[in-house]
Amino acid sequence: MRICHATASEENPYVTEEPAIGNNGDLQGGHLNHRGPLFLEPGWGDIIPPYAYVDANGQTQTFPGYSWTNEGQATWGNGCDLVEPPQPPQPPPITPFLQCVEPSGDGLIAHFGYDNPNDAAVTPTSSPAGTTAS
Known part of the structure; x- marks a missing residue:
C-alpha cells in the first residue's frame, strides 16, 4: 500500500513509501505514529489513505486514514508531490x-x-x- 511519508524538508515534504500492513493494522516502520496535520503546519505527518486489513482473528478491519482531506488526497494522487492550489x-x-x-x-x-x-x-x-x- 502506498503512503506519503512526511520528511523534515520543506522543499520536499513527502516521499512515497509502501510499508507492509501488520495483522494489528500497523504499518511497518511505525507510520501510525506519524500523525499530524498536512504540510506546512508544524509537525506535519504522513498522508495515509484508508485501507482494509485482516486482523489476527481473521476479521477484516478498516483503518480510516490520516490526513485524508481533499488536500491530502490531491497530494497523494499527485505521487506525494504538493498540488498548487488554482x-x-x-x-x-x-x-x-x-x-x-x-x-x-x-x-x-x-x-x-x-x-x-x-x-x-x-x-x-x-x-x-x-x-x-x-
Whole structure:
C-alpha cells in the first residue's frame, strides 16, 4: 500500500513509501505514529489513505486514514508531490480613458476615468506605463 511519508524538508515534504500492513493494522516502520496535520503546519505527518486489513482473528478491519482531506488526497494522487492550489480568476482589466482637457491658469486640467467591464467595482492597482496615478 502506498503512503506519503512526511520528511523534515520543506522543499520536499513527502516521499512515497509502501510499508507492509501488520495483522494489528500497523504499518511497518511505525507510520501510525506519524500523525499530524498536512504540510506546512508544524509537525506535519504522513498522508495515509484508508485501507482494509485482516486482523489476527481473521476479521477484516478498516483503518480510516490520516490526513485524508481533499488536500491530502490531491497530494497523494499527485505521487506525494504538493498540488498548487488554482489561482482565482482575474477580472477583465479596466481601461483608462481621457474625458476632456480644459485650460486652468498657466496649465491644463485633464479629467480621466476608467471603463470597467466587470460586474463589481475594481480598484486600479498600478498605472499604465508612462503615466502617473493620482
